[in-house]
Amino acid sequence: MITLFAFSPGLTEPSVSPFCTKVIYLLKMANADWQRENILNPRAMPHGKVPVAQINGQMIADSHLIQAALEARGADFYAGLGPAARATGQAVMRMIEDMPLKALVHDRWATKHAWPICREAFFADVPGPVRHLVGAMVRRQVVRGLAAEGLTRMTDAERMAIVSHELRALSDLRGDQPFVLGETVTAADAACLAVLGAISHLPVETPLRARVRGDAALMDYIARVREAIMPA
Numbered sequence: 001m002i003t004l005f006a007f008s009p010g011l012t013e014p015s016v017s018p019f020c021t022k023v024i025y026l027l028k029m030a031n032a033d034w035q036r037e038n039i040l041n042p043r044a045m046p047h048g049k050v051p052v053a054q055i056n057g058q059m060i061a062d063s064h065l066i067q068a069a070l071e072a073r074g075a076d077f078y079a080g081l082g083p084a085a086r087a088t089g090q091a092v093m094r095m096i097e098d099m100p101l102k103a104l105v106h107d108r109w110a111t112k113h114a115w116p117i118c119r120e121a122f123f124a125d126v127p128g129p130v131r132h133l134v135g136a137m138v139r140r141q142v143v144r145g146l147a148a149e150g151l152t153r154m155t156d157a158e159r160m161a162i163v164s165h166e167l168r169a170l171s172d173l174r175g176d177q178p179f180v181l182g183e184t185v186t187a188a189d190a191a192c193l194a195v196l197g198a199i200s201h202l203p204v205e206t207p208l209r210a211r212v213r214g215d216a217a218l219m220d221y222i223a224r225v226r227e228a229i230m231p232a
Contacts, residue, residue: 002027002034003054005045010121012201014230018101018194019063020051025190025229026067030075040125064093067187077187085181089188092170092180096195099162104199106151106159107206109142117203160207171217178224185228193225 004027006020015021027034042050046061053059053066060069071077078086108118119135126134146152151159170192174180180188200222202209212218 002032004034004036005039005042005050005052005054006036007042007050007122008038008040008125010124011118011198011203013194013198015051016122017050018097018104018198021198022191022194023051023053023063023066025193026063026070026075026077026187028229029077029185029187029190030070030073032070032073032075040123077190078181079184081181081184081186088173089181089186092173092188093191095166096170096192099159099166100199101195102146102149102151103159103163103208104195104202105142106146107199107202107208109139110146110152111204111206114202114204114206115139121203156207160211163208164211167211167215167218171215174221179221179228185225189225190229193222193229196222197226 004020004023006015006024007017008015010016013021014024024036039045039050042048042052045052046059049061051063051066052061053069055069055073058069060066067077078089081089107114109115119131119139122138123131123135143152170180177183179185180192196212196218199208199212200219212222
């Protein structure tokens with residue numbers, strides 16, 4: 001039995017963390033025998049972060065390392081695909097988890113109209129009297145990180161120019177195929193769904209959410225991947 005330590009569900013996603021959500025999708029795809037333990041404060045976890053998977057008594061941190069551990073147990077997230085396609089899938093994962101994910105974090109944590117809603121989702125398990133205080137402390141840390149990455153120094157137009165370039169690249173790569181690498185859903189699609197699904201479920205309108213929701217082909221792709229991994 002695998003135990004996944006993850007942040008709780010929220011904002012219409014399996015977890016408020018896209019990395020935790022991605023691991024949930026990978027566990028589903030692997031048909032793994034697993035259970036979930038929701039974590040509010042990950043400080044006691046390896047690296048002080050989640051997701052973390054306990055596999056055969058070993059605590060494995062980081063979604064990419066968890067994927068590797070599942071593959072070592074026999075999961076094949078790129079079944080029937082050769083080395084070039086597998087390398088492309090890895091590159092897609094890195095791309096979607098770069099600027100699109102960082103822009104999502106920006107819109108959740110650094111925009112005044114989204115933050116109050118996100119705070120209630122992120123810290124729902126924190127008692128009301130201290131929720132605002134804890135949320136403000138964590139928010140300061142996140143916003144400092146965004147500033148170090150340059151996200152809060154960009155205008156919306158600058159941020160969106162980069163994100164749109166990467167989303168166009170994803171669409172160009174997929175072309176008319178149902179999934180990124182062809183007819184079969186892969187780990188790359190799981191990563192894309194984790195990020196793009198969370199963007200589409202931003203609780204308020206932002207240029208980022210509008211870009212994703214306004215792309216009919218991209219929204220169809222999101223729905224197709226979700227149905228393939230977690231059918232209703």
